[in-house]
Amino acid sequence: MISEDLLRILACPACKAKVELVRETWLVCTNDECRRKYPIRDSIPIMLIEEGDKYIDVNVEDLGTP
Numbered sequence: 001m002i003s004e005d006l007l008r009i010l011a012c013p014a015c016k017a018k019v020e021l022v023r024e025t026w027l028v029c030t031n032d033e034c035r036r037k038y039p040i041r042d043s044i045p046i047m048l049i050e051e052g053d054k055y056i057d058v059n060v061e062d063l064g065t066p
Contacts, residue, residue, distance in 0.1 A: 001043065002027075012036055014049045026063050039066030 002010075002021055010019050010027060017031035019038065027038040027045055029052070036052030037060070038045055046066075055063070 002040065002045065010045065010047070012038075012052070013047050014052060022060055022063065025066055026060075028060055037063060041066050 001024060007019075007021055011017060012019055012029040012031065012034055014036055015029065015031045015034040017029050017034060019027040019029055022028050022037075025040050027040065027047070029036045029038075035056045036049070037055035037058065038047050038052050039055075040046070
């Protein structure tokens with residue numbers, strides 16, 4: 001689980017916009033033009049641009065378990 005304190009300071013590494021927590025397993029960039037989604041695996045956010053690139057075209061509703 002990601003703490004509220006950590007969530008407040010996390011930002012998308014690609015565009016620097018805030019991210020929001022989705023289903024406790026994804027961090028989704030709030031910038032509509034960026035659209036990157038970062039998985040959380042074993043309680044560790046994988047905040048690599050290359051990882052977020054994999055999910056640009058996946059709708060938030062379609063995100064499964066990372």
